[in-house]
Amino acid sequence: MRIATWNVNSIRSRIERVVAWLERTDVDVLAIQETKTREDQFPFFRFEELGYEVAHHGYNQWNGVAIASRVGLADVRAGFDGAPIWGEADGPEARHLAATCGGIRINSLYVPNGRHLLDPHMDYKIEWLRRLRDETADWLTAGPTMLMGDWNIAPRDEDVWSMEFYEDKSHVSPRERAAFQAILDAGYVDVVRPLLPGPKVYTYWDYQQLRFQKGRGMRIDFLLASPDVASRVTAAMIDREERKGKGASDHAPVVVEVAMDASVEVTSE
DNA sequence: ATGGTTGATCCTCAA
Secondary structure, three states, X not given: OEEEEEEOOOHHHHHHHHHHHHHHHOOOEXXXXXXXXXXXXXXXXXXXXXXXXXXXXXXXXXXXXXXXXXXXXXXXXXXXXXXXXXXXXXXXXXXXXXXXXXOEEEEEEEOOOOOOOOOHHHHHHHHHHHHHHHHHHHHHHHOOEEEEEEOOOOOOHXXXXXHHHHOOOOOOOHHHHHHHHHHHHOOOEEOOOOOOOOOOOOOEOOOHHHOOOOOOOEOOEEEEEOHHHHOOEEEEEEOHHHHOOOOOOXXXXXXXXXXXXXXXXXXXX
């Protein structure tokens, strides 16, 4: 079973690339972030005609998460208990969607961007991660689980092109790294890093300043898995080709191959 | 060429 995560930076502007990518990569489950669209504008049919079921959670032009699967899409749930609310909003932002696909509880996550070290968004980000950690610790006991998406954190110095550049910026601060580490400490395993060690292994390159062309990226998109799933991961790939050319997202898809659990019955196709 | 973004929406914000 092939499982991937991809911050597409607008599903409506990226749909042709996403469709072409699904057709050539043979991915079974794709967790999507930054759909940047309302529910009624989401291109559901483009996934369905390829044989994928798809669930989406999004309110407006910000955030938005989705899961596409051709190995079942059951028990879809948007948002986690205790997710903090930004500002005066009625409810939490659209940053989490879960569904059970091929026997694995898939969580598509778009972690808030802290913007700057002293920005209120940073406190929001840390609190969001703390509450996520509290919930995810419980999910581990429920069965095979994966947490995947755009974490907006570079956990190690080697995960950014220049620590000198980032030392006073978001993504690398001790608070953010501790919040990420707390999720690992809860029992989740980064299933990509062991197969694709750094340095200079990135998943995101800013559109500005020709960062991709200069090899100046960040590793901020991660697939974490419960130990039972982690032990079944046989391969990993960051598809840098998708960052090339006109109309690319600023993030590349990250893909893992997970050996099928013979005890699991796939519920569709 | 000594620089250099993109997307959704609105007349700017977010990343």
